[in-house]
Structures are given as structure tokens and as C-alpha cells.
Amino acid sequence: MTEGTRIYENVGRQFNKAADLMNLDPNIRKILEKPMNEIEVNFPAIMDDGRVEMFTAYRIQHNNILGPFKGGLRFHQSVDINEVRALATWMTWKTAIADLPFGGAKGGIQFDPKHYSKTEVEKITRRFTFALGNNIGPEFDIPAPDMNTNAQIMAWILDTYISTVRPHERQRSYHVVTGKPVDLGGSVGRDKATGQGVAFLIQRWAEDTGLDLKDATYFVQGYGNVGSWAARLMKELGAMLVAVEDASGAIANHAGIDPDELLEHTTAIKMRAARATDSMLVDGMVRDYPKAEQIEHETFLATEADIFIPAALENQITGETAPLINVKLVAEGANGPTDTDGDAILQERNIHVIPDILCNSGGVIVSYFEWLQNRRSEFWDLEEVDRKLHKILMKSYGRVKDKSEEIPTDWRTAAYIIALARLEAVYQGRGIFP
Ligand code: NAD
DSSP, X not given: OOHHHHHHHHHHHXXXXXXHHXXXXXXXXXXXXXXXXXXXXXEEEEOXXXXXXXXXXXXXXXXXXXXXXXXXXXXXXXXXXXXXXXXXXXXXHHHHHTTOSOOEEEEEEXXXXXXXXXXXXXXXXXXXXXXXXXXXXXXTEEEEEOTTOOHHHHHHHHHHHHHHSOHHHXXXXXXXXXXXXXXXXXXXXXXXXXXXXXXXXXXXXXXXHTOOGGGOEEEEEOOSHHHHHHHHHHHHTTOEEXXXXXXXXXXXXXXXXXXXXXXXXXXXXXHHHHHHHOOSOOOOOOTTOTTSEEEOHHHHHTOBOSEEEEOSOSSOBOTTTGGGOBOSEEEOOSSSOBOHHXXXXXXXXXXXXXXXXXXXXXXXXXXXXXXXXXXXXXXXXXXXXXXXXXXXXXXXXXXXXXXXXXXXXXXXXXXXXXXXXXXXXXXXXXXXXX
């Protein structure tokens, strides 16, 4: 069984638990169980040495009853159809909880961009965009960054897409992707949005539970977009970072790690490596940070702290690893870091979880702001973006908390129930064609 299959099965179990508990209409349950559209493309790209390499990629469009399909694009060697199905399904729940006029989708190209030059990554990105053709579009399906993709990659998608539409449509097609560079129609605050959302939600949870963040400790898995922003924004709230892990390994310092200094360190390594290899997506490498000691993965997971922010991969907290976790709160920056066995153990051990579909929704919320700004030819400042993001997240937080107390159930199931109830109401109102 692939990791992707395990992840997708996990989504099925989460869905069934919530659907049973809320008595979801059986007809609507059948509809939501499967993605609407599944696009698999195999396309060639010419490498720097003249060779042609074939790539397999997916765009899974799970549901669009609430609005255009919306979801990130991931470049990773382990991308498979089931992983993308799982990520697309989570997007449908995420946009529904935040009350956004979007559905859920996700895409991925199965390759490791770190082993390709910048020119090759550009060609692969553009060729995939071309292969998708009208399967994406500003009012139909809107990609965004995810693991190993960034604003530059969104800019190439934008440029390729608008080069293929009629000249009259070009200027009004900028919202075909979000997470673009600000100069190209991106929104200020999108880069930090997911991490900002994680920090806002932790802050609210700390207020509710009486945890003083000025005395609190936290550790982070993943030091890319989500992890590094969450870590730095938690520092602004006064909390102390005590351990970090990325693809290179794990480090700890119980007297504290400065998240800004750590980012300077990883960025410097990245720049050096990028110059040496001509690759644009070199990983940051926390391992060699001199002001912390290197630790093993299990020791990292067992770090004693108040808060754990997983912000890297799926299935990190499982039946096997959940007994190691030693915190009060797991704030899921990543998608799917906890499987259902892991969830059950965390619950037994009274470890609270802010679930991914709420916790990392800041990214898609600010993507929605970017989409709106492009559509209306507006430009919002950071204060406005952050204020609106905060407002939506606090509303979602309150609804999830209230629902979990009303049922009563855990927050993940409560969040699912909110999403499923919204989708159920819309399907029941519209009926099923013909
Ligand atoms: P990224 O590519 O910027 O960073 C990924 C990080 O994970 C890197 O630091 C990498 O070293 C680390 N990593 C990879 N393999 C690892 C391993 N085996 N052990 C430990 N760390 C490892 O990606 P990102 O955009 O920060 O996304 C991280 C997670 O957050 C993903 O689950 C993604 O789906 C989710 N997410 C991202 C956004 C967004 O706006 N970027 C929004 C919502 C959710």
C-alpha cells in the first residue's frame, strides 16, 4: 500500500465518522465520497542536456457545489493519485468551513524538483499548465502553492495560461492562480498567510485555555513556508521555539532557538546550494544550525513542550508515534499530519488538536482575498488582509468549538460536520440534475 493510499483511507475514516454522527443525507454522502473529476496527464519536457523526460501529474477536482475548484499544486516524488485525492477532499471541507465561495481541488507533479535546474522546473511547470488547458481557469479551477511550489512557479502558470487564452481575456484572467508574486497581482500577506493563521488560532486557543504564551514552548516540523512563518509569528507572541525538524534532520535547544536566525541560516544554505547546482528549490537544512544540537527523529517527536506544530508531511502522528507526543496542543499546519489511530491516542491522552482543515486554512482564505482583488482590480494593504483573515478564522474557530461542545465530539469531527452540513444544505436546496 502506498503512503498516498494510507492517507486517502484516513480521509475516508474521518468522513465516515462525521457523516455517521450527523446522519448526513445518504444520497449526498454518496456524492461527496468521490471526487467529481480526476485528470491524469503524462507529458514530455526537454531537459538541459537535450533528453526528453516523461512526467506524470494529476489535478483532482473534488467538488465545486460551493464555487470554483480551489487548491494547491505540489511537486514531490511521492505524489500519487490517492494522495492528491485526499488533499483535494480536504480542500472541499476547508473552504466550506471558512464559508468561502470555493470548492476543493489539488494537483501534483510526481518528481523531485530539487534534482532539476531552474530552467527544467520552468519547462515542466509550463508544459503541465499547457496540458491542463481549460481544465483550470479563473472561474473554474484555481491552483496555488503547496509543498515545493512557490510564487515563481505560480507566475509561470499565470504566464502560460494567459498566453493560451484569447487576447481580450488576458487582462481578466490573472486570478487563474493565487500565491503569485505581489508585482504580478499577488496579495500582500499571502506568503505568510498559512503560518499567520496557525499563529492566530494558537493565540485564541491559549486565551481560551489560560496558557500564557510568554511562558510557552513550541516545536515545529518543517521549516518551509508554513513552518518558518508559524515559528517566527509564534516568537512575536512571546513563545520559545525549542526544536525543529526538516528533511535534513532534527535539532533542539531547550534554552531556545531564534526562528529568525534559523531562517537566515537555512536561507544562506539554500542560496549557496542554488548557485552551485542551478536548482531553484533546494531544501533549507536546519541540521547544521550551530546553536542547537542534532537529535534523532523519535527524540524530536517526544520533545517536551506546550505546542507542537507539524508543518511538513502527512501521517506523522500515528498509532506508533502518538504515544511519544508530549504537548498540550497539536496545531496542524500541514495537511493530514495525524491519522485516525494517532487522533484516538491524542484524545485519550488529553492532547488537544486544532485540525488541519481549520488550522491551515489561512492560506486558502488569503488566496480568496487575492482572487477577489484581481477580479475587482483592487489592492488591499497588509493591515486589511490580516484583519479580514483574523475575522474569518475567529468565526470558524468559534463554530468548530461550539459544535464540538454541542455534539460533543473532537474538533476534527466537529469541523467536518460544519463543512458537511453546509454542503448538504446546498445540495438539498439545488437538487440533483436532471
Ligand atoms: P514547503 O515545501 O515550503 O516546506 C516543506 C518543509 O517540510 C521543508 O522544510 C522540508 O524540509 C520539510 N520536510 C520534507 N520532508 C520532511 C521529513 N521527512 N521530515 C521533516 N520535514 C520534512 O511546503 P509548505 O508550503 O510549507 O507546506 C507544508 C505543509 O503545509 C504541507 O502539508 C502543505 O500541504 C501544507 N499547507 C501549505 C499551505 C501553503 O500555503 N503553503 C497551505 C495549507 C497547507
